[in-house]
Amino acid sequence: MKGFLRExxxxxxxxxxxxxxxxxxxxxxxxxxxxxxxxFHEGQRVVVNKAAYFFGEPQRGDVVVFKAPTGxxxxxxxxxxxxxxxxxxxxxxxxxNGVRLDEPYIAEKPAYTMPAVVVPEGKYFVLGDNRNHxxxxxxxxxxxxxxxxxxxxxxxxxPEYWGVVNNYPLSEQFANANSKTxx
Numbered sequence: 001m002k003g004f005l006r007e008x009x010x011x012x013x014x015x016x017x018x019x020x021x022x023x024x025x026x027x028x029x030x031x032x033x034x035x036x037x038x039x040f041h042e043g044q045r046v047v048v049n050k051a052a053y054f055f056g057e058p059q060r061g062d063v064v065v066f067k068a069p070t071g072x073x074x075x076x077x078x079x080x081x082x083x084x085x086x087x088x089x090x091x092x093x094x095x096x097n098g099v100r101l102d103e104p105y106i107a108e109k110p111a112y113t114m115p116a117v118v119v120p121e122g123k124y125f126v127l128g129d130n131r132n133h134x135x136x137x138x139x140x141x142x143x144x145x146x147x148x149x150x151x152x153x154x155x156x157x158x159p160e161y162w163g164v165v166n167n168y169p170l171s172e173q174f175a176n177a178n179s180k181t182x183x
Contacts, residue, residue, distance in 0.1 A: 027047075027048045027050060027065075027149065027150065028045055028046070028047055028048070028156070029045070029046045029047075029048050029065045029074060029076060029149075029152070030043065030044070030045050030046075031043065031044045031045075031046065031076060032073075034130055034133055035075075035076075035077070035128035035129075035130050035133060035134035035135065035136070036063075036076055036077070036078075036128050036129045036130060036134075037107050037129065037130040037133075038105070038107050038129065038130075039063070039078075039105050039129045039166070040063075040076060040129075040152075040155075041161070043157075043158070044155060044157065044158065044161055045155070045156045045157035046065075046076070046152045046153070046154065046155055046156070046165065047152075047153050047154040047155075047156055048065045048149055048150040048151065048152055048153060049150050049151050049152075049153040050149060050150035051150070052150055052151035052153070053148065053150065053151065057082075057145075058079050058082075058124060058145075058148060058151070059079065059082075059167075059169060060079055060080060060081070060082060060085075060096070060169065061078065061079065061167050061168040061169045062078070062079045062151050062152075062167050063076065063077070063078050063079075063151065063152040063165055063166075063167055064076070064077065064078075064079055064124075064126070064143075064148050064149070064150065064151055064152065065148075065149045065150060065151075065152060066126075066143050066147045066148045066149055067147040067149065069141045069143070069147075074149060075126075075135075075136075076152060077126035077127060077128050077134070077136055077137075077143075078105075078126060078127055078128070078129060078168075079124050079125070079126055080094060080096060080101075080125050080126060080127050080137070081096055081119040081124065081125030081137075082119060082124065082125075083119050083120065083121045083122060083123060083124070084118065084119060084121070085097055085118070085119045085125065086098070086116050086117070086118050086119075087114075087116070087117055087119065087125045087137075088114060088115065088116040088117070089110050089112065089113055089114040089138060090113045090114075091113075092109035092110060092111070093109065093110075094110070094127065095116075103168075104168070105129050105166070105168055106129050106130075106131055107129060107130040107131065107132075107133075108130075108131065108132060109131070110131040110132060110138070111131075111132050112132070112138065114138045119142060120142060122144060122145050123142035123143060123144055123145070124137075124142060124143045124145065124148070125137040125142060125143075126142075126143050151167075152165040152167075153165055
């Protein structure tokens with residue numbers, strides 16, 4: 001009986017430890033709007049890796065969940081500009097540090113312009129993939145580093161969207177943009 005109680009206690013402690021670690025490192029998020037279409041759709045569920053930035057910083061192209069600048073809800077958007085970057089939107093294209101991005105993930109080209117802005121220290125410039133229907137940094141706000149909850153990692157619902165979330169590193173977008181200009 002003593003051995004049984006000891007094993008039961010160890011099992012309970014291990015289960016509690018796993019639960020605590022999981023709570024600190026992952027969370028689920030439900031997409032509520034269409035601002036990230038075609039990448040994410042309303043009602044889609046995503047697992048967010050909250051540990052992704054424990055040892056590194058967010059990168060351009062990462063899809064992140066963060067505390068909205070107004071209100072208590074969370075938003076999901078794609079990081080376009082890092083602290084110190086210059087971001088501009090003109091002629092239906094996003095330019096980062098003067099380089100036009102090749103963005104295969106957007107719904108349609110932006111139908112608006114935005115003069116060049118420098119992303120402040122400790123902040124990030126984010127855009128929704130559905131550029132013309134997204135409340136994002138083109139509306140004159142940035143995401144504070146401490147408000148980033150984590151990186152979108154897995155799509156879990158509905159089943160047709162199961163899989164790892166595609167992030168598009170800006171280095172790939174720069175390379176694609178430069179190769180198209182050379183043609």
